[in-house]
Amino acid sequence: MVLLVALLWAGLDQATKVWAESALTRGEPVPVIGDLLQLHLTYNSGAAFSLGTGWTGVVTTIATLVSIAIIWQAFRTRSLAWALTLGLLLGGAVGNLVDRYFRPPSVGLGHVVDFLALPNFPVFNIADMGVTTAAVLIVVLSLRGYHPDGTREGDERADLEEAR
Numbered sequence: 001m002v003l004l005v006a007l008l009w010a011g012l013d014q015a016t017k018v019w020a021e022s023a024l025t026r027g028e029p030v031p032v033i034g035d036l037l038q039l040h041l042t043y044n045s046g047a048a049f050s051l052g053t054g055w056t057g058v059v060t061t062i063a064t065l066v067s068i069a070i071i072w073q074a075f076r077t078r079s080l081a082w083a084l085t086l087g088l089l090l091g092g093a094v095g096n097l098v099d100r101y102f103r104p105p106s107v108g109l110g111h112v113v114d115f116l117a118l119p120n121f122p123v124f125n126i127a128d129m130g131v132t133t134a135a136v137l138i139v140v141l142s143l144r145g146y147h148p149d150g151t152r153e154g155d156e157r158a159d160l161e162e163a164r
Contacts (some may be wrong), residue, residue, distance in 0.1 A: 002074035006094060013095030013126040020115035020125075035119055042123045043103075043111035056109045060100040067093045067153025078150030086148075092130030103158040 024030060024041040031038050046053035070090040077083050096112045103110030114123040145153025 001080065001083035001106050002087045002090060004075060005084055006070075006090035009088055009091025009130045010095040010098065010127070013091070013130070014098055016126050017095075017099070017113040017115070020113060024115060029117065038117040038161045039115050040117040040123050044114050044123075045109075045111045056111075060097065060108045063100070065094050067097065073148060077148045079141075079148055081137070081141055081144060081146060082148040085134050085141060088130040088137070089134035092127040092132075092134065093124070095127030095130070100144065110131070 009058055011017065020041055024039055026041045026043075029038045029040040044053075046058045047055075047059045067090060070086055070093070074083070074090070077086060099112040100110045101107055103113070105111070112125065112127075114125045114128070116125060116129075117123045147153070
């Protein structure tokens with residue numbers, strides 16, 4: 001499930017980036033819902049919210065290692081909620097990694113296509129939405145006591161597993 005969600009999310013991300021590059025002109029915002037939502041084509045060499053500009057290679061390496069860790073965890077996850085969450089996280093990471101590895105200026109140093117703009121907020125893309133949503137879901141699942149292995153805090157099965 002994790003890999004399926006990741007594939008679908010990364011595919012949606014890449015499809016919207018191809019569309020954005022073909023339909024939008026850099027530096028010319030297009031209002032969708034007035035000033036609330038605009039399409040604004042930009043290229044980001046940094047991490048989320050343009051942090052780490054100039055550290056593209058480091059960002060690419062860290063995102064690659066995180067993606068590998070998520071794939072490893074995917075095979076251990078027994079919770080549907082966690083599978084969907086990790087799928088969104090992996091899909092978002094992979095969506096932006098495709099840009100980092102295959103877009104200019106060079107392999108591993110590519111700039112990420114961003115095109116969704118809200119007022120007083122950095123321009124972002126579908127991959128970023130997946131990563132952000134996953135981060136919120138990870139906090140919610142953790143606070144509610146849900147574990148990726150399908151057990152829940154206070155669940156007798158979890159207590160028995162820990163006792164072994």
